[in-house]
Amino acid sequence: MTSYLITGGAGFIGSNLSELLLHENGSSITIVDDLSMGSVSNLPRSNRITFIQHSITDHEFMSRLIRENKFDYYVLLAAIASVADSVDRPYETHQVNQEANLNIIETLRQERLSFKKLFFSSSAAVYGQTPEMPKREDQAVQPLTQYAVDKYATERAIINYGRLYDMPMVCARFFNVYGPKQNPASPYSGVLSILLDCLTNDKPFSFFGDGSQTRDFVFVGDVVNAISGLLHTSAARNDVYNIANGKQTSLMTVAKQLESLTGKKLNVSFKPERSGDIHDSYADTSKINSLGFMTHTRLEEGLAKYVASA
Ligand code: UD1
Numbered sequence: 001m002t003s004y005l006i007t008g009g010a011g012f013i014g015s016n017l018s019e020l021l022l023h024e025n026g027s028s029i030t031i032v033d034d035l036s037m038g039s040v041s042n043l044p045r046s047n048r049i050t051f052i053q054h055s056i057t058d059h060e061f062m063s064r065l066i067r068e069n070k071f072d073y074y075v076l077l078a079a080i081a082s083v084a085d086s087v088d089r090p091y092e093t094h095q096v097n098q099e100a101n102l103n104i105i106e107t108l109r110q111e112r113l114s115f116k117k118l119f120f121s122s123s124a125a126v127y128g129q130t131p132e133m134p135k136r137e138d139q140a141v142q143p144l145t146q147y148a149v150d151k152y153a154t155e156r157a158i159i160n161y162g163r164l165y166d167m168p169m170v171c172a173r174f175f176n177v178y179g180p181k182q183n184p185a186s187p188y189s190g191v192l193s194i195l196l197d198c199l200t201n202d203k204p205f206s207f208f209g210d211g212s213q214t215r216d217f218v219f220v221g222d223v224v225n226a227i228s229g230l231l232h233t234s235a236a237r238n239d240v241y242n243i244a245n246g247k248q249t250s251l252m253t254v255a256k257q258l259e260s261l262t263g264k265k266l267n268v269s270f271k272p273e274r275s276g277d278i279h280d281s282y283a284d285t286s287k288i289n290s291l292g293f294m295t296h297t298r299l300e301e302g303l304a305k306y307v308a309s310a
Contacts, residue, residue: 001026001027001028002024002026002027002028002072002073002116003027003028003029003030003069003071003072003073004021004027004028004029004030004071004072004073004074004075005030005031005032005065005066005069005071005073005074005075006018006029006030006031006032006075006077007031007032007033007056007074007075007076007077007078007104008032008033008037008038008056008076008077008078008079009029009031009032009033009038009043009051009075009077010031010033010035010038010039010040010042010043010051011033011037011038011042011077011078011081011183012037012038012042012177012179012181012182012183012190012220013077013121013174013177013220013223013224013227014031014033014038014075014077014078015038015042015043015044015181016179016180016181016220016221016223016224017075017077017224017227017228018031018043018044018049019044019224020224020225020228021228022044022046022048022049027048028048028049028050029048029049029050030049030050030052030065030069030071031043031049031050031051031052032052032054032056032062032065032078033051033052033053033054033078034053034054034055034056034078035053037081037183037186038183039183042181052065055096055100056078056096056100056101056104057095057096057099057100059099059100059103062100062103062104062107063103063107066104066107066108066111066113067107067111067113070113070115071115072115072116073115073116073117073118073119073231074104074108074115074117074118074119075118075119075227075231076101076104076118076119076120076121077121078096078100079096079097079121080092080093080096080097080147081188082147082186082188082189083125083145083147083148083276083277084187084188084274084275084276084277085147085188086145086146086147086150086276087145087146087147087274087275087276090146091146093146093147093150094146094150097147097150097151097154098150098153098154098157101120101154101157101158102154102157104118105118105157105158105161105167105169108167109161109165109167115167115168116168116231117168117169117170117230117231117232117237118158118167118168118169118170119169119170119171119172119227119230119231120154120155120158120169120170120171120172121171121172121174122151122152122154122155122171122172122173122174122240123147123148123151123173123174124173124174124175124176124216124242124244124281124283125143125144125145125147125148125151125278126141126142126143126148126151126152126155126173127139127141127142127173127278127281128141128142128143128144128148128278129142129144129278129279130142133248133280133282134216134246134248134282134283134284135242135281135282135283135284136242136284136287137173137240137241137242137284137287144276144278145276147276151173155171155173155240158171159171159238159239159240162237162238163238168234168237168238169237169238170230170231170236170237170238170239170240170241171239171240171241172226172227172230172240172241172242172243172288173240173241173242173243173283174218174223174243174244175215175216175217175218175242175243175244175245175281175282175283176190176191176192176215176216176217176218176281177190177217177218177219177220177223178190178192178193178217178218178219178220178302178303178306179219179220179221179302179305179306179309180220180305180306180309180310181220182220184196184197191215191251192217192254192258192303192306195254195255195258195266196258196262196306196307196310198266198267199258199259199262199264199266200262200264200310202264202267203267204267204268204269205255205266205267205268205269206268206269206270206271207251207252207255207268207269207270207271208271208272208273208274208277209270209271209272209273209274209277209279210252210270211250211251211252211255211270212250212251212252212279213250213251213277213278213279213280214248214249214250214251214279214280214281214282215248215249215251215254215281215282216244216245216246216247216248216249216281216282216283217245217247217249217254217299217302218243218244218245219245219297219301219302219305219306221295221297221302221305222243222245222294222295222296222297222302223243225293225294225295226241226243226288226293226294226295227243228293229288229291229293229294230288230291233291233293235291236291241287241288241291242283242284242285242287242288243283243285243288243294244282244283244285245283245285245296245297245299246282246283246284246285246296247282247299248280248281248282249299254299254303255268257299257300257303258303258307261303261304261307262307
């Protein structure tokens with residue numbers, strides 16, 4: 001029996017990952033999620049999933065859970081997941097995105113617990129507005145928001161723990177993930193889920209800026225394949241990998257693609273750029289590609305699957 005702890009497992013990426021990991025024979029998955037963004041309805045029905053509604057910022061609770069269960073794999077996805085949200089809640093972001101994760105790795109270190117791999121989700125936001133494109137893992141970083149600072153600091157702490165205390169750790173910098181189960185309910189949701197929601201439910205959509213900003217939109221199915229690959233490949237250890245599609249697309253272009261897929265016209269307005277936002281971003285994916293398991297669903301194909309799932 002292989003046991004997984006997934007923090008944030010009822011969220012968008014975590015629930016897609018749980019579905020994938022359940023395909024492994026005899027896997028058992030424990031999910032800790034405070035349901036601030038996620039939902040139990042995202043989770044596949046299975047007696048191999050244990051769901052616990054709790055905040056990872058309860059250090060005592062998390063340490064006890066880890067000591068008592070000694071999981072094989074740890075997947076740390078719980079986060080204040082939006083850059084804009086972190087600009088509104090900087091200290092809370094720090095408590096969730098950094099302190100809570102440090103408590104988990106410190107528990108593993110102090111208790112000398114052996115485990116197979118720990119995965120942490122860092123972010124493309126760490127690259128900031130640096131001019132180099134595409135973004136490579138070894139280029140300079142420029143964390144411009146509390147979100148990016150905490151993602152970068154936690155990523156470094158985890159890799160350093162791995163190296164200093166011989167713990168099997170791996171981190172990935174997610175670019176803009178989209179696909180089924182992304183919750184459009186909050187203004188802090190990913191832009192593609194908001195766009196699709198506006199199109200399907202005839203709501204108005206606002207571009208922050210002129211829509212010329214670019215992102216590297218990566219399909220969630222590719223992201224969970226990559227996470228599983230990083231967990232199960234011993235070569236991926238104490239290092240960080242971009243998880244992206246490797247293509248740059250403007251927001252305006254993707255909005256037009258969604259219009260043609262849904263056969264509907266968006267009701268748009270233009271607002272000032274959001275504070276803390278970066279203008280352009282896309283990834284060099286050669287480092288993860290060299291491990292041989294990253295899939296790259298084309299945007300048109302991924303969007304079509306997303307629209308079909310809505
Ligand atoms: C996203 C992720 C973040 C991840 C980062 C990696 C979300 C919520 N955030 O941040 O977790 O670390 O990518 O690069 O998925 N926009 C509009 N109108 C809207 C909403 C957004 O114009 O109603 C614009 C934003 O101003 C931004 C772009 O769309 O320029 C993308 O925004 P968003 O989907 O929130 O993602 P990021 O901020 O790139």
